[in-house]
Amino acid sequence: MTAPTVSSPPPPAADPTALRALRQTVLVIAALCGLAVLLLLVQHLRSQADDPLKSPQLLALKQQLLAEPKNEALKQQIRLLDLDLRRSHVRDVAFNAFGAWFVLVGVVVLVFAAKGIARFRVVLPSPHASPDAAERVAVTALRARRVTVGVAAITGVAFLVLALPAKTRLPSSPAGVDKVLAKLRGEGEDAPPLPSPAEFAANWPRFLGPSGAAFVTNAAFPLAFNLASGEGVLWRTPVPAPGFNSPLIWSNRVFLSGGDATNRSVFAFDLTTGTQVWQRAVANVPGSPAKPPEVPDSTGFAASTMATDGRRVFAMFANGDLATFNLDGSPVWSKNLGVPKNQYGFATSLAIWQGRLLLQYDQGEPENNLSKLIAFDGATGRVIWQKPRPVGQSWATPVVYEVAGKPQIATLAGELVIAYSVADGNELWRAQMLSGEITPSPIFAGGLVVAISPSDQLFAIKPDGAGDVTKSHVVWKTDENVPDVTSPVSNGELVFAVTSSGTVTCFDLKDGKKLWEHECELEVSSSPAIAGDRVYVFGTKGGMAVLAAAREARELAKADLAEGVLASPAFARGVMVVRTVKTLFCVADKGGPVLEAKRP
């Protein structure tokens, strides 16, 4: 076959001037576009540091503001820096927009000019015979198959590279998810079983004891003791750090916390000997403010009594640090919940229910919507649920109890007693019974929630209602000798309340009738506690009175400890542990505490 010939219109004759002009245009535009792209790139790299949302400087200042919420100069500095950053961000955005348009227009002109040049350079087809089409097709197909195999191989390698190192903790089966969730709740197969109710009752795991009414049946320790001479005192040891929290007893350990603005720690002592077994600083808590908040000395940083679930101990401090340790002192988890907005300092103690840690985190004013009740998983610190509370700051500790087999938590704050389901945090009932600044904690005794509206009224609520029970479930109320700081205590038959001036009043739990009152002549700010048939009352100046937990007034003993007591005593295993402002001591008979065979 011969190459066919055909006459075709010739390309436009190359006008050298036009060609040169087009060439120069292309060069100039290409250079300008290149320069613009370069400037945009430089600008992009430069603007990374000015991102108003990511500026490390701004974040640091904001963090500082958390610790110093009233620092006006700091606020102004943040405002100015924020303004600066956003100004520069707006400039960057405008710069990028202009640059983008510049490049776009440049590219359009460039393409037009380049196409113009291309028109001068049309190469006319000069086809020639090419007889081996079949062979060319075969070679092309062979090579194409090879490329296909190559693409397949690259895809396969990519699959391998992606798949081989991919490890995951997320299971895909629902059963696997249940397992992970159980593990997160600390209920995994490898988690130790939680203590039985009997074990829980045999210890003093929280503020106001295992029953939440500051009552144990056993009082095997001597009635009379002398801290100065050591008579009847099993051991005494100095308190290593200040704090108004009360001691806990679990197995053969006594736990308490202490600290100030700079250091905060948790301490464990041997119940038999009083020697300090371990001390752990609560430090490097993620999110803890660099500068601690200002807290009045009358509350301090460690006013909240710790709690234990029998496997771990939990401690809360006024700067919002919440820390958990195993019984042997190894840290488990810690987190900062944000500095609580509390005029007198945070003082609410921790509550516990099985493996859950419950925290009534009331702050600010009701309209701030800052207060909440949080249930943490004790093993991991995971928030199981949290519920906003329509109240402001408070200082009372909630009480956990069971009604018809279902656990409830009753809280006091503002004007409201609110009970929630421990399972999911849903509100069960509420009663409008309170006024003033709520410090005394509620207790649960004889199937009733007994609570105090400071210096106002003592009342009992049947906790099986729903919704607003103010009118329907308040069993009794009385306004006689109502304390303003201390919590009531009860042995299930009688309720005892102690005023700050030391008047102990006994009420019948059934109907709230006053049975007797007794002047102890003490200044009291710690809640009393009942061991067997004795009510222990400690004074802030070192005095102590023991009254009979009976329907008639009877003073069994009186003593002077020479050291003021601001914490409530702990009773367990036949001993009493008391924290004075300086000393931790244990009262026991010669046999010492009754411990189970296995120690932690």
Added chain:
Amino acid sequence: MSLRRFGIAAFALLAPLWNGGLALAEQRFPPPEFETGYKMPAITTPAPRGLAMEYVDVAVLVTALGVAAWLVHRKRSRRGLIVLSLFSLVYFGFYRKGCICPIGAPQNVAYGLFNPDYAIPVTALAFFLVPLLFSLFSGRTFCSGVCPHGALQDLVLIKPVKVPLWLEQGLSIVPYIFLGAGVLFAATGAGFVICRFDPFIPLFRMTGSFFILCLAGGFLLTSLFVGRPFCRFLCPYGALLRLGSLVSKWRVRITPDYCTQCRLCEQSCPFGAIREPLVATANPAALAPDRRRLGWLLLLLPVLIAVGAWGGSKLSVPASRLHPTVALAEKYLDPKKPAPTPGSATPETLALTRADENAEAILTTAAAVRRKFDVGGWWFGGWVGLVVGLRLVSLSTRTARADFEPDRGSCYACGRCYLACPNERVRVGLLSPAEAAGLNANRAASRVAASART
């Protein structure tokens, strides 16, 4: 132009870049003031684009497709197609910002099919189906002048470099793999990856992440010298249109009349779509190795599907991490996750706090997504195996052709080759019938020569 003059000009042109953004910001947290009685304006949300406008988009699409089909098959006008491309680029590209567009529509369809809670918008469905339907009748008319992506690449093409046919044919499986991945991620709810990695949307919107803008710049630069690189080597919707146009009722013909085999059109296609005539082999014995290969490849096909499916199943863990809930769940379960920082939380720690509060819901959802990927991975891997196998099979078969003609799947119906044909030039009056007479003689001669060879 001297260097100095160029410098001055460059400075004058680029100077506004430095002043482009005067300080426009206001203090975000101004100190409270109580004197002026100024009331903060209420925050308003702009109303969504009217539904009617979406139907306008569909109408514009249908009309543009009709016009494209008419320009390609009846009018045979490259100039008309350029005008239509410009219109599509402006309307679907810069005005509609590349959304809605058929390229991403398969994802809407896949997401709708596998997620009963999501009703596919009628417009998305129309944008998915209408160009496909057109391809069954008139080939890739959507690519020719309606697709803004194609139009942009086509219009900036200056000096096409010839990509070897074998490379082009070998790489033609990539769009199918990309399509499979897009469908997998959309069906599992992980996201619309085809849109996420679309290099032209940021150009239409004049904004985007640094990575995607670089990708866009790269594709645009390549498009100056390689015809339609995105359409040829990546476009997942083009992969579907290719299948449609393989069986289309009307196909693009270079010559309006008959092929004289003058070979003048041979190099006119910048996309390498023109195939030369190929006569069937007369000697069946010579075909034996080819037949054997074809047989082996057909046997290999199920093996490739099985191997691909197995490999795909192993991808469920890394692939599912593109799903935001899975990514959050994985991060949440990671013991080395960042600690929450109350007060000045970062988006990451905020998300982790959210996970902490809703662990059950997040883990359950993430596990459900992972299960979808477990199944989807098999399908995706199998799809890759099928695509590779079928491509190998198709590359082992031959299509006999009598004339120079565009490959049905690869032709974008751009109309560039029309005027390379002398018969077309006669038709449009650029050449007199007398001048073309010699060609007809050549054709007769070549036919005689061909019959003499066989």
